[in-house]
Amino acid sequence: MPAPTPLRALVDALRDLHSRAGLPSRRKISHDIRQRHDLRDTVSHETVSTMLRGDSRPTWLKYETVVRYLADYAVYQPDEDVPDHNALVARFHHLWLACENTAEPAVPAPPPPEPVRTIDRVGGDPPPRNPKFVGREHQLRALHEILRTGAPMLALTGIGGVGKTQLATEYIYRFRDEYDLIWWVPAEHTPPLRASLATLGTRLNLPRSGTMQQPSAQVLEELKKSTLLWLLVFDNARSPAHQPLIRPVATGKILVTSRDPDWRDVGPTLDIGVFERHESVKLLRTRAVTIEPRDADTVAEKVGDLPLAVDQVANWHVATGTPMSSLLTRLDDVLTDPGATAAGYPAPLAGALYVAFEQLTAAAAQLLELFAWLGAEPVWLALLRRGRQGTVTEPLRSALRQEPDINAAVRELRRHGLVTLLKVPGERLQMHRVFQSVLRDWLSPDRLARGRDNLRAILAAANPGEPDNPDFWPHYNEVGPHIHRADLAAASDFEVRRVVLDQARFLNKVGHYEESEALSAQLVTEGGEQDSVVDHQFTVQATRHLANASRNLGKYEEAARLTRDALDYMSRHPVFGKDHEYRTELLGMLALDLRIAGQYEKALAVDTGNLDQVDPDDRESGLVNRNNIAVNYRLLGRSAEAYRIDSDLVREWEKDQRRDHPRALLARCNLARDLYGLGRYREAATLLADTLPVYRGVVGDMHPGALLVTRIQVMVLRKLGHIGDAVRLARKNQHDVELWFGKHHENTLNIGLSLVNALLADGDLGNATLTSNTVQDDCARVFGDDHPTTLAMLVNSAAVLRALGGDMSEARRRDERAATELSRALGADHPYALCARHNLAVDLAMLGFEGRALDEFKAVLDLSVRHRPTTHPDHLATEIDLALARIAIGGPAAGLPALTTATAALEAELGADHPNVVAAKEKRWLECDIEPPAT
Known part of the structure; x- marks a missing residue:
């Protein structure tokens, strides 16, 4: 038998030592090594796997680290000699050196899996790792210990500027090998939070919801079932009362950063305070190497060891080149300046703005002013450039039109440490929330007004004005976090308010109904009685969006009232003619409200009358109106008439659009519902079998439209005697519909009816009784007894x-x-x-x-x-x-x-x-x- 090759001998020896140590997992080895300070290196779990497979030969330092770790846990038989650690390390070093000049193949092993890239494991929108992170070692150890001992959730709390986000960022990068998936979620505002979770749903390969964003509850539920070791980081969360989605999920870990101490009522918290003095000194000397320890200590004491203030003084020193003696003198001046201390913020933060404005160019200063009104989330530099045609003051306007000039302004702000430039994905600018607060309090009224007006002009000019078009939805996702602080809803300029109007429409289209309702309600409240034609139109549109959001939330009486209010408003103002397109849209909504209220004949009368009002050149609106008439016929039990209309609609949609266009496919599904009403169950089943998979493939399995059509499939399956299939599909359909609409929405109640009938047909009388009682009570509560x-x-x-x-x-x-x-x-x-x-x-x-x-x-x-x-x-x-x-x-x-x-x-x-x-x-x-x- 040939002697083993040097690499095989090394791998066999390591495998033997690994076995004697109790076969600890690769992740455990990597994790435990990171916690020790007596070992000379750290090792990722992928590297440990490579060593044990023999795919390659890592550096000796990493081999020595793993050998010393395993030796501490190795167990030997009583008749075996227990090797001295140093002798064991020397033996492995000899084996490692023997491989130095060999060109032999690796030890035979199964093909290794593709290495997991850091960018794949750490997802969402995490900040880049700070290469000059210092200190916080005891907090990092405590944080990891709390999470690894089983606590499903931990909140990092503390005042602004203590470095909660920096600590969370360092944690995810330092311990990323301990998790299969880490996802960073911006949590200050709900829409970005939901959008981030929707993207995670795509990463988890959840059934698609088409152009709509995944329901957040579905994503969190999927994580509960996942075998992944995952961590969600919710950064800058508000009060837990305003963040119901952020709750412990037992199968994974959640890390929250927040200034709100009320998170202690939800789970364990770790209060993050200011730096210890040696940490402040280390940060100062890391950022500005010429600072002497004594001066660094003096600076740290003056700023109270607040990490953000310490870092800013270092930026101040580096950016301006101010000698340390002059800097300390200036710092004393700032500390005693009433303008810098009146707002209650650490004086050096305000002082940095004094210094910055003294040295910034006018373009950079005007760019900085925007951040007093931007949201805390990063702003895309491309978004600001898109607004270059707006009525922005000079020289910012010219800078936005010339890429080198705006880049120069950004570099100035970065050099002073006032903003961070994030490169992936795209170029985004972010200012620390505390700096934004200081900026708003420190800027003069004129500068504040200029910054607000410039931002409003930029967002108005950048607005594509097409919230229904999915091609532009990435733009609306970018804009969302930045429209509240500048109070766009109260602006006098219609185009500025239109940014908010379009955002409300977009939120409704992607399924964020609560946020759409809140934004629309703000627009309606701020609108009031206006004089111009566009102002009147704006009021009607805002009310219309509010009605749609309310209806999607199951607030049917409120939605109906708002629809009538909008129609009354149009009747009171002569600027709206009787043939105005808004009236046609609102009458369609009125008919829908009547259908939901059970007044089917009245709804049919409204839709039939509305058909005459549709512009003959607007073919699509005419088809939609005829579809609504068919819906009324179905509700009135006149399935034959609905079938005739839907048959025509199928032909016309397929003529106007592709055969696989969502409108054409939905028309075919409606035709199947008509066949069900006519008792032609087999034909309905055949049509659904041909159409529903294609429809799901186009709009997504979890799209609300697909979910409502799935209920038709449940009904047809049961009528054809496929009871078990009907029950299984009905249960899943009820669950999925409830995720979108909640328990008390008409769509959820309707599938509840179907589930009761399926359970009854299956002979499951216990569950049929329980479900029947629940659905009966909910129907009475939502719709009324009659x-x-x-x-x-x-x-x-x-x-x-x-x-x-x-x-x-x-x-x-x-x-x-x-x-x-x-x-x-x-x-x-x-x-x-x-x-x-x-x-x-x-x-x-x-x-x-x-x-x-x-x-x-x-x-x-x-x-x-x-x-x-x-x-x-x-x-x-x-x-x-x-x-x-x-x-x-x-x-x-x-x-x-x-x-x-x-x-x-x-x-x-x-x-x-x-x-x-x-x-x-x-x-x-x-x-x-x-x-x-x-x-």
């Missing part, structure tokens, strides 16, 4: 009672009430009313009132034959139950022929194995159920 959806659920809940074999009188009471109220609200021939009366007849029959049941079945059948296809399974169910009632009264001869004929017809529609066909052959009563379509 709403068609509430009454539909009442019919379905009665079916659950019958299946339980319990209080049949209560089931009868529910069906009687539903039948009466549905007939009154929708008409006696409406499918809902027919279903309720059919089931009431079943109640009567089961209670022994066969004669009354027979009369009820006859009445239902008489209406059904005039308003439903005779092949509709619900119509055939009535024929079967009528035959059973006749048999119960007059014996087999009275109804058996009719029963046989109807059962055969039902079998032709549904198949011999369908549960209803089997029940009919066994002469059991058949029931009907109701599942209202979406509005």
Whole structure:
């Protein structure tokens, strides 16, 4: 047997030592080595893996570090000699040197996985690592110890300027090898927070939501199920009362930085104070090497060891070249200057602004003024350049138009330590929040006004004005954090306020309904009565956006009131003609509000009248309006009329757009819903099988549109007897819809109805009862007791009672009430009313009132034959139950022929194995159920 090669001998020896040490994981080895100060180097877990596989031969320093670590834990048998550590290290050094000049292949091993790049493991939007980070070693150790011992969440708290974000940043880079995934989330404002989590959802390969952003709850839920060792960092979070998304998740770790001490009520906190003196001195001498220790100590004492102030004095010294003696004198002057200390901030921070303004060019000074009004999040330099055509004061305007000039201004601010330039992704500028506060308090009123007006002009000029177009959504994501502080909503210039208006529209489009509502409400409040045409239009649009956001949040009465308010406003002001396009849009919203309220005939009248108001040249608006008319027909039970309209719409959308355009695909899905209403379940299933996967592929599995269509699939599966599939899909669909809309939204309640029916068909009476009671109560709370959806659920809940074999009188009471109220609200021939009366007849029959049941079945059948296809399974169910009632009264001869004929017809529609066909052959009563379509 040939002798082992030198590299193999080295690897075999290391593997033996690793085994004697108890086979600790590569991550544990790397982590523990980083915690020790007696070892000469640190080693990543990837390097440890490389050493144990023999893929390459790292430096001796790293080998020695791992050997000494493993030797501390190695166990030997009683009859073995325990080697001295130094002798063991010498042996490994000899083996390592033996590989020096060999060109042999590595020890055979499976192909190594692709190395994980740092940028892949640390994601989100983390600050760059500070290469001159000093101090905080005991805080870093405490932070890591708290997280590694099992605490799911830790908050770093303290005043502004103590370095909470710097500490969190150093932690993630120093300990990145301990986690499979680290994600940095800007948490001061909710939209950037949600957007960051949505991007994480993409990283986790969650089902797409198309152009809409992932629901944050879905991303956090996925992390709960993940096998990854992950860490979320929420930077600069506000009060926990305003950040409900930031809560412990037991399967991972959460690190929060915040100035708010209330985080101690949520989990453990680590209060970060000022530097220890030696840390202040070290930072000063690291940043400015010419500072003598004694002078550094003096500076640190004067600034109170506040890290941001210490760093700024160092920047001051380096940027200006001021001799230390002069700097200390100037610092004393600043400390006693009332203008620098009046605001209560550390004097050197204000003093830095004094010094900066003395030396900055005018362009750099005007650029600095913008930061008094920008948000705390980084601002894209490209965003500022896009606003170069705005009415910005000189010389900033010229600088924005000349890239070298604006770059020079940025360099000046950086040199004075006033801003940080972040390079990835893109070039972004950020000023520390404390500096922004000092700047707002220190600038003169004239300079403050100039900075605000310049920023407003830049954002207005940069606004693309297309919030509905996904191509421009990255722009709106950039703008969002910077529109509040400059109070754009209160600006007199329409184009400035339009930035906020478009932002509200964008937020609604991507699914951030709460933020859209808040922003729209601010616009409505600030608007008031205006004089110009554009101001009047702005008021209407702001109210419209607020109504849409309120409706998406399930605030239906509020949305309806706002829609009417906007229409009334237009009626009061002559600037809006009767054919104004806003009126058409608002009437469409009014019809939607009426549908949600259960007033389907009124909604149809509004949509039909609105069709005449649509501009004949606006083909798309005409198609959308016709779609709404079809929706009304579906709700009114007039499925044949809806089918005719939707068939035309499918052809027209496919003619105008691609066959796989979302509008065309959705029209085909609507057609499947019409087929369901006509009882043509197999055709509906075939159409959905062809269309729904394509639709999901285009808009995303988690897009709200796809989720609502999925409910149609649930309904069709159940009607065709695929009960298990229907239950599984209904459960997932309810969960996903709730993530988007919440528990008390009409879409969530509608899928709740479908889930109840699926559970009942599956014989899961316990869960059917629990779900039925919950959905019934929620429908009554959201819609009211007499709403068609509430009454539909009442019919379905009665079916659950019958299946339980319990209080049949209560089931009868529910069906009687539903039948009466549905007939009154929708008409006696409406499918809902027919279903309720059919089931009431079943109640009567089961209670022994066969004669009354027979009369009820006859009445239902008489209406059904005039308003439903005779092949509709619900119509055939009535024929079967009528035959059973006749048999119960007059014996087999009275109804058996009719029963046989109807059962055969039902079998032709549904198949011999369908549960209803089997029940009919066994002469059991058949029931009907109701599942209202979406509005």
